[in-house]
Amino acid sequence: xxxxxxxxxxxxxxxxxxxxxxxxxxxxxxxxxxxxxxxxxxxxxxxxxxxxxxxxxxxxxxxxxxxxxxxxxxxxxxxxxxxxxxxxxxxxxxxxxxxxxxxxxxxxxxxxxxxxxxxxxxxxxxxxxxxxxxxxxxxxxxxxxxxxxxxxxxxxxxxxxxxxxxxxxxxxxxxxxxxxxxxxxxxxxxxxxxxxxxxxxxxxxxxxxxxxxxxxxxxxxxxxxxxxxxxxxxxxxxxxxxxxxxxxxxxxxxxxxxxxxxxxxxxxxxxxxxxxxxxxxxxxxxxxxxxxxxxxxxxxxxxxxxxxxxxxxxxxxxxxxxxxxxxxxxxxxxxxxxxxxxxxxxxxxxxxxxxxxxxxxxxxxxxxxxxxxxxxxxxxxxxxxxxxxxxxxxxxxxxxxxxxxxxxxxxxxxxxxxxxxxxxxxxxxxxxxxxxx
Ligand SMILES: Cc1ncc(COP(=O)(O)O)c(C=O)c1O
Numbered sequence: 001x002x003x004x005x006x007x008x009x010x011x012x013x014x015x016x017x018x019x020x021x022x023x024x025x026x027x028x029x030x031x032x033x034x035x036x037x038x039x040x041x042x043x044x045x046x047x048x049x050x051x052x053x054x055x056x057x058x059x060x061x062x063x064x065x066x067x068x069x070x071x072x073x074x075x076x077x078x079x080x081x082x083x084x085x086x087x088x089x090x091x092x093x094x095x096x097x098x099x100x101x102x103x104x105x106x107x108x109x110x111x112x113x114x115x116x117x118x119x120x121x122x123x124x125x126x127x128x129x130x131x132x133x134x135x136x137x138x139x140x141x142x143x144x145x146x147x148x149x150x151x152x153x154x155x156x157x158x159x160x161x162x163x164x165x166x167x168x169x170x171x172x173x174x175x176x177x178x179x180x181x182x183x184x185x186x187x188x189x190x191x192x193x194x195x196x197x198x199x200x201x202x203x204x205x206x207x208x209x210x211x212x213x214x215x216x217x218x219x220x221x222x223x224x225x226x227x228x229x230x231x232x233x234x235x236x237x238x239x240x241x242x243x244x245x246x247x248x249x250x251x252x253x254x255x256x257x258x259x260x261x262x263x264x265x266x267x268x269x270x271x272x273x274x275x276x277x278x279x280x281x282x283x284x285x286x287x288x289x290x291x292x293x294x295x296x297x298x299x300x301x302x303x304x305x306x307x308x309x310x311x312x313x314x315x316x317x318x319x320x321x322x323x324x325x326x327x328x329x330x331x332x333x334x335x336x337x338x339x340x341x342x343x344x345x346x347x348x349x350x351x352x353x354x355x356x357x358x359x360x361x362x363x364x365x366x367x368x369x370x371x372x373x374x375x376x377x378x379x380x381x382x383x384x385x386x387x388x389x390x391x392x393x394x395x396x397x398x399x400x401x402x403x404x405x406x407x408x409x410x411x412x413x414x415x416x417x418x419x420x421x422x423x424x425x426x427x428x429x430x431x432x433x434x435x436x437x
Contacts, residue, residue, distance in 0.1 A: 014388075019046025022414050022421050024393065032388065035425045036395035040210060040243045040360065040412035043270040044320055051275045054316030058309050067306040074311035081318055082282060085252045088261065090285030094298075095278060095306040099242030099268035100134025102279035103204070106264050107138050108300055110201040110236050113287050116294035122201045124157070125238075126191050130164040130403065132212045133204060133240050142204055145212050146403035160195050162187040165205075165222045166213060168353045168364060169372065169401060181219030189229050202236035202264075203229075207254035210243035211397050214362025214408030215355055217249075223258040230263075236287070238264040242279065243360075246270030247321055247415060250331035250358030257357065263287060276313035277304075326415040333417045334358040340426045350375065350437050361411040364400055365437075374406035379436070383409060386436050392428040 006013065014026035022045045024032045034042060044051060062072060079093040094109075096102045107125060114122035127133065129144035140149060141157035144164070149156060163170065163184060171180040192200055203226065209216040223239075230237040237260075244254040245267040251257055253265060264287065268279030291298050304310070321327065338354065338361060345351040345363070352366035365375040377398030384396050400406030413425065 021045045021047070022417060030391060032391050032393050033421065033424055033428065034393050034414060035387075035429070036393055036410060036412045037269075037414055038274065038393070039269065039395055040248060040410070041269040041274040043247065043273045043415050044275075044317055044326075045414035045416050046274075048273075048275070048317075048320065050320050051273065051313055051316040054319075055275060055309060055313050058312035062308050064304075064308055066303070068301070072306065072308040072311065074308055074315050075306040078311045078315045078318070081315070082267075082280060086261075086265070086282050088284050090289070092283055092285070092288040094281045094283070094300075095311060096268075096280065096302065097277045097304045097307070097310070098134075098279045099240075099266065100136040100139040101302065102242060102266035102268055102281045103133045103139040103142065103240060104136055105281040105300060106202075106204070106238050106266055107142070109264060109281065109283055109287060109291070109298065110238070112291050112295065112298060113236065114201050116290045119198070121199050122234075124159040124195060124200050126160045126162060126188065126195075126200060126203045126235075128164045128205055129161050130166065130212050130400075131161075131206055131209060131240075133206075134242075143212075144403075145399075147399055160191045160200075162191045164209065164213065164216070165218045166209075166216050167219050168216070168355065171219070177219045178221050181222035182225055184219060185222050185225035185229065188226055192229065192233050192235065197233040197235060200233070200235050202238050204238040204240055206240045206242075206244060207258065208244040208249055208357055208360060210360075211395065211410060213400055214364060214397060214410045215357070215360045215412075216362060217355065217357050218258060223255065223260045227260045227262075236263045238262055238266070240266050242266055242268040243412075244357075246318075247327050247330055248358055248360045248412060249356075250327055250334060252327065254357065271314045271317070272310060273313075273317040275317065276307070276310035278307065278310040278314050321415065324416075329417070330358040330415050333413075333415075333419075333422060334361070336419065337361060337411070337413070337417075337422050337425070340422055341429075344426050344430050345433075348433070350433070356411075359411075359413050359415060359417065363409045363411070365407045365409070374401035377405060377407060379407040380409075382436050383407070383432060387428070387432045390428055390432055390435075392425070392432065394429065394432075 272278040380396035380398035
């Protein structure tokens with residue numbers, strides 16, 4: 001009997017033994033094509049020699065030194081690089097161990113910032129239905145994901161949540177994408193008026209919604225309107241790019257394609273690419289300076305904040321992305337994958353929508369393409385299982401339509417995908433859907 005407290009104790013997990021490029025291998029030697037980087041993590045694929053070399057070199061120098069005592073070269077260099085990408089003079093980067101911690105940190109920064117301004121009631125954070133921001137209690141409070149919330153509901157903050165920006169299901173007939181974006185953003189304005197801006201610290205959203213909806217990008221103009229509303233009401237604008245950031249959509253930050261800059265952005269998965277556990281919360285200069293001027297420091301910290309080896313790995317991941325021009329590949333291979341999927345599933349009676357940006361693509365499954373009647377939630381699990389049988393890793397999700405009904409498949413392949421991998425992924429996916437549906 002195993003002593004592991006498994007995610008699902010009733011499931012028989014194959015033992016992962018080896019990773020090489022876009023493939024993983026289990027203990028029987030079976031090969032799996034990685035079509036989702038796990039949960040949009042492995043942006044450089046597996047066993048990347050440059051990242052491994054950087055980690056080994058850092059271990060030889062300094063594995064770890066607590067950041068209450070020391071800073072480190074990789075932490076400084078990684079922060080400088082991320083600040084340059086964020087593009088705002090004086091912005092600051094706080095390193096954590098993952099996405100939930102990054103969003104917890106954003107919640108606390110928002111609170112301390114408004115306290116520094118003397119607004120002690122600006123506490124609540126508005127988020128959206130059909131979203132996911134993490135599994136710790138604060139981050140789960142932000143998450144509009146009924147399945148993940150249900151058991152823990154009594155522990156969670158009861159903060160306002162607005163509707164998602166989800167064109168496939170919520171855009172009305174005769175409404176343009178821009179009109180829909182404006183209408184969806186109006187629900188933020190309405191929620192602020194109802195709760196009172198004096199009680200609201202921030203609004204948080206995933207730039208491109210990941211696991212809950214399956215790579216749903218915002219309608220055009222949506223985030224520009226959100227930015228205006230936040231500014232008008234003195235509410236911080238936080239974007240969660242834990243999944244969609246670090247190049248996944250073809251630009252380093254997904255928000256670069258929406259003509260906005262948030263006050264705070266959180267990143268994680270693709271930052272370390274799975275080589276080390278690392279996340280980050282990036283804040284604009286005004287927020288950092290206000291907190292420091294008023295309080296001296298941000299009242300926060302974890303043991304592994306700014307872990308030197310994790311920072312060295314992330315630095316190497318970002319270095320490879322730049323050196324090998326992988327964002328270009330994300331854009332080109334992403335559009336190739338989109339068009340191959342569209343061609344393969346154009347006539348499929350259960351493929352309702354194919355959407356996304358770059359190498360972040362969602363396929364929503366329905367029982368009827370005309371009426372968009374959602375597939376059953378349990379379909380997601382069956383697809384995952386059949387895909388693994390056929391040597392393919394994809395990341396399906398259930399409850400897409402409204403939390404209770406619907407299913408989608410999330411694809412987030414490594415940035416090193418070539419045409420042959422796209423062909424293999426689409427071929428395998430077609431065979432998986434044939435078997436399951
Ligand atoms: C958008 C988003 N935010 C936050 C998280 C939580 O990140 P982690 O699992 O690293 O704590 C996730 C994880 O899937 C996510 O997709």
